Amino acid sequence: MGSTKLKLYLGADYVSAFAMSAFVALKEKQLSFDLVTLDLKSRENYLDSYRDLSLTCKIPVLVHEGFALSESSAIAEYLEELAPASKRIYPQDIKQRARARQLQAWLRSDLLVVRKERPFDLVYFGKKDTPLSDEARAATDRLFHVADRLLEEGAEHLFGDWSIADTDLAIMLNRLVANGDPVPTRLAAYVRRQWDRDSVRAWMDIERKAPAIA
Numbered sequence: 733m734g735s736t737k738l739k740l741y742l743g744a745d746y747v748s749a750f751a752m753s754a755f756v757a758l759k760e761k762q763l764s765f766d767l768v769t770l771d772l773k774s775r776e777n778y779l780d781s782y783r784d785l786s787l788t789c790k791i792p793v794l795v796h797e798g799f800a801l802s803e804s805s806a807i808a809e810y811l812e813e814l815a816p817a818s819k820r821i822y823p824q825d826i827k828q829r830a831r832a833r834q835l836q837a838w839l840r841s842d843l844l845v846v847r848k849e850r851p852f853d854l855v856y857f858g859k860k861d862t863p864l865s866d867e868a869r870a871a872t873d874r875l876f877h878v879a880d881r882l883l884e885e886g887a888e889h890l891f892g893d894w895s896i897a898d899t900d901l902a903i904m905l906n907r908l909v910a911n912g913d914p915v916p917t918r919l920a921a922y923v924r925r926q927w928d929r930d931s932v933r934a935w936m937d938i939e940r941k942a943p944a945i946a
């Protein structure tokens with residue numbers, strides 16, 4: 733690894749689930765990094781300088797030796813290859829590793845209605861009182877089915893040792909657990925265990941201000 737310190741660009745409100753995933757990946761790899769914040773509300777991420785850096789104008793972005801990478805799962809994969817001697821964040825076994833990536837891709841491309849009705853900021857700032865729509869309930873059923881199939885009875889993690897896919901799954905499930913929505917008991921316990929990890933605690937311990945009520 734080169735000597736340049738890694739940088740993680742993220743929103744100044746520190747609420748993004750995707751930024752959290754990249755942050756946890758960096759912490760679990762025990763890599764040293766600086767945080768660089770952008771004010772998403774004033775659309776700082778659409779300034780030319782950030783567009784040129786990020787390509788996508790999204791956060792998070794990882795910068796390593798002048799190479800900037802967006803997409804949180806691509807960041808995790810890059811870190812795994814960058815620091816192969818550090819603790820693994822993907823399963824060693826090729827099929828389990830593929831399954832972990834499958835889950836990450838699915839969590840990012842499906843369940844949009846859950847993200848909309850249970851935005852991640854509720855995990856920091858409290859409940860939404862609106863009930864889930866029929867469409868969102870159908871999506872949560874799909875989520876519970878996948879989680880139930882992948883998490884073996886009595887297992888602590890999805891694929892033996894912890895992987896970043898555990899954090900990503902727990903992030904999605906915690907939109908419901910933290911809101912008090914019905915979640916199967918063992919999946920809720922799994923989320924609480926994931927939330928007990930030092931890397932996740934480090935993220936949750938960041939000071940953030942609740943948004944002003946309009």
Ligand SMILES: N[C@@H](CCC(=O)N[C@@H](CS)C(=O)NCC(=O)O)C(=O)O
Pocket residue numbers: 748749750751772777789790791792802803804805840
């Ligand atoms: N698939 C991307 C999603 C990134 C994303 O949607 N980031 C949001 C914050 S959660 C963002 O940059 N929003 C600002 C905007 O779109 O203007 C990832 O995994 O990193």
